[in-house]
Amino acid sequence: MRNKYSAIYHDLADKIIHHIYPVGSYLPSETQLAQLYGTSRETIRKALSALLTNGFIQKIRGKGSVVLNLQRFNFPVSGITSFKELNQSQHMNSSTKVLCIEDQYVPLEKFDYQSDSDLAATYVERLRIVNDEPIVLDRDYILKDCVSKIPYEVAADSLYAYFEGKLGLKISYATKTITVEHPTKEETQLLALEPHQDVVVVRSQTYLEDTTLFQFTESIHRPDKFNFVDFARRQKIN
Structure with missing residues (x-):
């Protein structure tokens, strides 16, 4: 069974891959994601960190997490x-x-x-x-x-x-x-x-x-x- 942050990571990754969050757009804020998934901001940070590590997003100070191009x-x-x-x-x-x-x-x-x-x-x-x-x-x-x-x-x-x-x-x-x-x-x-x-x-x-x-x-x-x-x-x- 996946832990909470892993399940959130895979759900967000699926949404990026299927262009629900298109390239160049920003993911909802940590607070919004925590409310959406019914979890803590710490769990959301772990999921976002995994997205960052695997090349799905880039964090921009003061703006949030922007979706990157996944051609490679x-x-x-x-x-x-x-x-x-x-x-x-x-x-x-x-x-x-x-x-x-x-x-x-x-x-x-x-x-x-x-x-x-x-x-x-x-x-x-x-x-x-x-x-x-x-x-x-x-x-x-x-x-x-x-x-x-x-x-x-x-x-x-x-x-x-x-x-x-x-x-x-x-x-x-x-x-x-x-x-x-x-x-x-x-x-x-x-x-x-x-x-x-x-x-x-x-x-x-x-x-x-x-x-x-x-x-x-x-x-x-x-x-x-x-x-x-x-x-x-x-x-x-x-």
């Missing part, structure tokens, strides 16, 4: 978010096509990672589709030392929901590299790219709470469908 989806650079979670938070209404599940060794040269031995993994390749358009090609290498086998139905749904909910793994942190690259012929076809259109590639290495490396990921994004966003705080270095 926001990809959180600094966080660890599964595609299913991204789909739910941004109402993408996506589907997943599993292209491959097989045993492979991690191509360490792709990830600029050094190891004294080959790393055995389950390779999972999936195509993410939104509104009948392919937008992301995900290639995951899950180390056999951590997860011995991945069922097809898990790959079609959510790896992280399975890892955390079923296997009890505690996913903690990741290192990421983001580059703009020219796609291969196969990637161009799978993502329905225009000739000479480049892609944004996010390569990551993900670790468990005990610092065990368990996953390598290569996510190939259509650049016309995503904004890559981060939260940065000013830190002066003397």
